[in-house]
Amino acid sequence: MNIQAVKVIYKYEMLRAWETLLQSFASPVISTALYFVVFGSAIGGRIERVDGVAYGSFIVPGLMMLALLTQSIANASFGIFFPKFTGTIYEVMSAPVSFMEILLGYVGAAATKSLIIGLIILATAGFFVPLEIAHPVWMCAFLLLTCISFSLFGFIIGLWAKDFEKLQLIPLLVITPLVFLGGSFYSVSMLPPTWQTVTLFNPVVYLISGFRWSFFEVSDVSVGTSLSIVLLFLGLCLLVVWWMFRTGYRLRQ
Amino acid sequence: MSSIVSVSNLSKTYAGGYRALNDVSLEIAEGEILALLGPNGAGKTTLISIVCGIVNASEGSVRVGGYDIIKDYRRTRELIGLVPQELTLGHFDTVWNTLCFSRGLFGKKPDPAYLERLLRDLSLWSKRDTEIMALSGGMKRRVLIGKALSHQPRVLFLDEPTAGVDVDLRKDMWGLVRGLRESGVTIILTTHYIEEAEEIADRVGIIADGRLILVDDKQALMQKLGRKAMIIELEQPLARVPDTLAVWGLELSGDGCQLTYTYDPRSARTGIPGLLQAISEAGLLLKDFKTTQSSLEEIFVGLVKGKA
Structure with missing residues (x-):
């Protein structure tokens, strides 16, 4: 295994985040803090407890997921798209590296950045609302799995995108609506029965539900189902990336 | 190697x-x-x-x-x-x-x-x-x-x-x-x-x-592919290449004062001694002469155009 290559790609990507510290870390934290102010303090004070949890605390897992999903996708997609766009990808393509090593470098760095953001948001939430984590191990597991699988998904978008417009297309038009409609700010049980059924087709529901369960032991769907969906999504993304590298899709002519 | x-x-x-x-x-x-x-x-x-x-x-x-x-x-x-x-x-x-x-x-x-x-x-x-x-x-x-x-x-x-x-x-x-x-x-x-x-x-x-x-x-x-050219400068300008020199395929240039003879340097007989003798017999006075070889560029252009 080409460990040196994994190291330099990972280091390069992390350095890029460090050099754009405000954009990489401060910006998502500030946005999430504003959500806490608006939904947690201003609106949350007027909403009753949801599934026995104070509204301000209830939205913490959803807000973390919102940031994790968007940041994982943005970090990973930009990480691989930019060298493609500038042409510097030639170096990676001509180096003695396997697709797994490229993934470990790029996706590993994107997932790490998202994980750091997630933890910062969790710490920030502690300033606004009281927080208890019922299952810290499961919380960490969901956090990690989400960071990795959505970084992989972002990597696929970065490989697929031919221009900046396409790079933004899926995150803006698909992911953000799915996260907002995936129970970030409410429990699925609060919806009318028909919409409850419809919302179960949204994969993000399972993600947020499982993650929320690790905090408060309340969930819209069973934890096993949530975990299975996340793992299935991870496997699917790995399969797609493997196929992309094997065929050279949008990488090798 | x-x-x-x-x-x-x-x-x-x-x-x-x-x-x-x-x-x-x-x-x-x-x-x-x-x-x-x-x-x-x-x-x-x-x-x-x-x-x-x-x-x-x-x-x-x-x-x-x-x-x-x-x-x-x-x-x-x-x-x-x-x-x-x-x-x-x-x-x-x-x-x-x-x-x-x-x-x-x-x-x-x-x-x-x-x-x-x-x-x-x-x-x-x-x-x-x-x-x-x-x-x-x-x-x-x-x-x-x-x-x-x-x-x-x-x-x-x-x-x-x-x-x-x-x-x-x-x-x-x-x-x-x-x-x-x-x-x-x-x-x-x-x-x-x-x-x-x-x-x-x-x-x-x-x-x-x-x-x-x-x-x-x-x-x-x-x-192999380079042609050599001998450029002969004459004392007096010519209106045209004399008929006795037609066999050499000479090109007249330089306001009639320059004759160019192209030959294959690999050939055992380049024809140069015979040409010089024929020029002398034609009564032409030589001022100077030099030889040049095709550059790689000329060879390249010739090959790409299929007429090397």
């Missing part, structure tokens, strides 16, 4: 149906400098890109250092360094960081002493902490060479290394290439500049329309 790069029946057809390479076979000896000449779109970059692993071949195979570029891609790529045609660099990276990145990418542990030596050789040591966007075009070109050499490759591909650089820098590059060859690196360069091939190459390959028309030793190529 053994082959370090062996290309067999290589063809490439792009998705749109464009056939960029057509059944190319080529052996490159270890330690030589091979110049690939060809017009735009001839297939030079496609050939290099396939060997380096950036483009997939449609047919044929390539071996580098005895290893197949597909099955043993790790081994072959470790041996290769590539300097691309475009100035593709991360503009916000420093010179030092980008070289460290390249070295690591090829699986080599950090070696600051080697990288320092390399940057000094490339006259870039003083710029090591400078961001690439602040460098001149020539310096960026040298950074690309530094990146390609950062993992100490045995084969170096230079895709039009002196495109757009000034004459001084071009000569510096030639010096660098010669120095690399002396250190045992095999160099394959593509170029539009015939003088570049003429100046530094050991062998020359000519590609046109995806086909390798010819590969030969530079001197042998010039001897």
Whole structure:
């Protein structure tokens, strides 16, 4: 295994985040803090407890997921798209590296950045609302799995995108609506029965539900189902990336 | 000398149906400098890109250092360094960081002493902490060479290394290439500049329309295909070439004061003594004469146009 290559790609990507510290870390934290102010303090004070949890605390897992999903996708997609766009990808393509090593470098760095953001948001939430984590191990597991699988998904978008417009297309038009409609700010049980059924087709529901369960032991769907969906999504993304590298899709002519 | 790069029946057809390479076979000896000449779109970059692993071949195979570029891609790529045609660099990276990145990418542990030596050789040591966007075009070109050499490759591909650089820098590059060859690196360069091939190459390959028309030793190529011309200057101008000299196929120029005789230098009988005698018998007075040989450029143009 080409460990040196994994190291330099990972280091390069992390350095890029460090050099754009405000954009990489401060910006998502500030946005999430504003959500806490608006939904947690201003609106949350007027909403009753949801599934026995104070509204301000209830939205913490959803807000973390919102940031994790968007940041994982943005970090990973930009990480691989930019060298493609500038042409510097030639170096990676001509180096003695396997697709797994490229993934470990790029996706590993994107997932790490998202994980750091997630933890910062969790710490920030502690300033606004009281927080208890019922299952810290499961919380960490969901956090990690989400960071990795959505970084992989972002990597696929970065490989697929031919221009900046396409790079933004899926995150803006698909992911953000799915996260907002995936129970970030409410429990699925609060919806009318028909919409409850419809919302179960949204994969993000399972993600947020499982993650929320690790905090408060309340969930819209069973934890096993949530975990299975996340793992299935991870496997699917790995399969797609493997196929992309094997065929050279949008990488090798 | 053994082959370090062996290309067999290589063809490439792009998705749109464009056939960029057509059944190319080529052996490159270890330690030589091979110049690939060809017009735009001839297939030079496609050939290099396939060997380096950036483009997939449609047919044929390539071996580098005895290893197949597909099955043993790790081994072959470790041996290769590539300097691309475009100035593709991360503009916000420093010179030092980008070289460290390249070295690591090829699986080599950090070696600051080697990288320092390399940057000094490339006259870039003083710029090591400078961001690439602040460098001149020539310096960026040298950074690309530094990146390609950062993992100490045995084969170096230079895709039009002196495109757009000034004459001084071009000569510096030639010096660098010669120095690399002396250190045992095999160099394959593509170029539009015939003088570049003429100046530094050991062998020359000519590609046109995806086909390798010819590969030969530079001197042998010039001897085989080069025509020599004898230019005879006369004391008095002529209105036309005298009939007695028609058999020599002379061209009259220089306001009638210059006769040009083209001949094959490989021929046992060049016809020069007979011509000089015939000129004397025709009563023409010689002022001066000289001989010239076809340049590689003339040979190249002739081959590409199919009338060498």
